[in-house]
Every structure is written in C-alpha cells, then in structure tokens.
Amino acid sequence: MQVYVMMACHKVKTRPGMAANTFNPSTQEAEAGGSPVMPSDVRTLLNGFAKNPLLTRREGLYFKEKDYKCVRADDYSLYAKNENTGVVVVKTNMYLVVATYTAGMYPSVCVEATEKLGEYLRKKGN
Incomplete structure (x- = not known):
C-alpha cells in the first residue's frame, strides 16, 4: 500500500513499502x-x-493514468477501484490522504488505515 499525504510541507519518511509525500497548493507540485x-x-x-x-x-x-470506478463518495471519503487495484482518498481540514492498493493486497486494510489517519488528522485540527 502506498500512502500519499498531500500537504504543503516536506517529504515524510515512512516504513518500507509505504510512502508519504507532499502537495504544495501554491505551486501545484506533488510527488508520490x-x-x-x-x-x-x-x-x-x-x-x-x-x-x-x-x-x-x-x-x-481518473488517477495516475487509470480510470477508476467510484464505489464510495461522500463529504470526507472517495473509494475507487480498477480491476484488482484501487485508490482511497480521505479529506481533512488541510490535507488529502491518498492511499493506493495493488493486486494481492486487502482493500479493507487500505481503507481502515487511511480512514484512521484521516480521523486522527481531523481530531488534531488538520
């Protein structure tokens, strides 16, 4: 699972197999x-x-050059899938937390981890 935290700051180090990256709204630049x-x-x-x-x-x-079928969309979350891959997006006050999963991964684990991170950030006022 790759996790992208899109915000205006510097690249964040994470555990192997995961990535947290940045998005600067003023320059429209992001890296994932x-x-x-x-x-x-x-x-x-x-x-x-x-x-x-x-x-x-x-x-x-349409994300990272793939069309995804949206399976959930509300005020705080977007879930979308394309065959056996998917993207989960959680919106907080300041950030978009974007996680992707690939074949062989459990989408439910990706959803749970992303939603919990989003909930934590919202509680902290972010």
Whole structure:
C-alpha cells in the first residue's frame, strides 16, 4: 500500500513499502512514491469532493493514468477501484490522504488505515 499525504510541507519518511509525500497548493507540485503526481490528478481528487457525491460515483475518477470506478463518495471519503487495484482518498481540514492498493493486497486494510489517519488528522485540527 502506498500512502500519499498531500500537504504543503516536506517529504515524510515512512516504513518500507509505504510512502508519504507532499502537495504544495501554491505551486501545484506533488510527488508520490518517487514518481510525480500530476496537477491534473490533484485537481481530479479535489473535484471529486467538490462535485455532488452521486455525480462522482457515476463518473468515476481518473488517477495516475487509470480510470477508476467510484464505489464510495461522500463529504470526507472517495473509494475507487480498477480491476484488482484501487485508490482511497480521505479529506481533512488541510490535507488529502491518498492511499493506493495493488493486486494481492486487502482493500479493507487500505481503507481502515487511511480512514484512521484521516480521523486522527481531523481530531488534531488538520
């Protein structure tokens, strides 16, 4: 599972197999797991929250050059899948926490970890 915390700060070190990276809203620059997150990907995620959740579920998401079918969209969370991979996005007051999972991983573990991190950040006022 890769976790991207998109915020205006420096790269954060994590355990092996995970990555926490940054997004600077003023420059629209982000990096994820050593590969760049395109500004269009960031806009897609932000738009997913700005739209009516029903519309986001209908249209899906395009992230990291893949089309994802949206399986959940509400004010704080977006879940989307593409075959046996997926993306989980949790919005806090200041951050987007974005986690991806691949084949062989349990989506439920990705969802739980991402939601708990988002809940923790919201409680801290972030």
